[in-house]
Amino acid sequence: MAESFSISGIHHVTLVVGDLEAARAFYGKILGLVPIDRPNYEFEGAWYACGDIELHLLLAEEHADPSRRHLAIAVDNFDECITSLRCAGVGIVGGPGVRPHNSRSFAFCKDPAGNLLELSGPPK
Template identity: 40%
Template sequence: MIEFEHIHHVSLAVRDLAAARSFYTDQLQLQEIERPPFRSRGIWYAIGNQQLHLLEHPQGETLRTKDVDTTDGHFAIWVRSYNETIQWLDQQGIPYEARPDSVAGFAQIFLLDPDRNIIEFGAPYSS
């Protein structure tokens, strides 16, 4: 039997590493961490004990072209406060789809990065 412990990282393909860095580092303010010297180009981020890896696709292509579709592949980050996260996204001018009363059992916020990768923020209701 495999004894699973936790998710180590999520990797996303990006077309333009500079645009991705601007979004994830400057706007969302995720913490960049050291990345081994692979031949490919990318950026790694720490999110608690897990990591997000952005990989520049060599042909400049990614899979998604649509708007937010929550049945599509995405990754989710738990945030402390729904209201503070909404305020931050508004201040940064980042469009999002808010679901404060989601049937998921917690509030949800969905947004797209510059390459149309879906990011979900989950938070306690009314926080």
């Protein structure tokens, strides 16, 4: 089924944290990840480069919805990917849309275990 699109790698991993300063100290100072520019979202967070993959840290309340945790997969043929997933009976639970800060197409779906996946297309 995946012949109509290809996955080129992992774009980013998003983790939800309760203490942003402690997370910055751990990922930035202890692990040595390099901070990168972050879009001006309405929620607090920090973005880091981890090789070619980005780590996105989101500040959340203690009882925040865990659905913000996700793995973002970079796909080369975004539209074909969405079509293939829908044909396979996979529901799209967010998007599709285009992010204004980087012009990437995106959509969210869930794997059979309920894990949230973001599909991230190349910039338009």
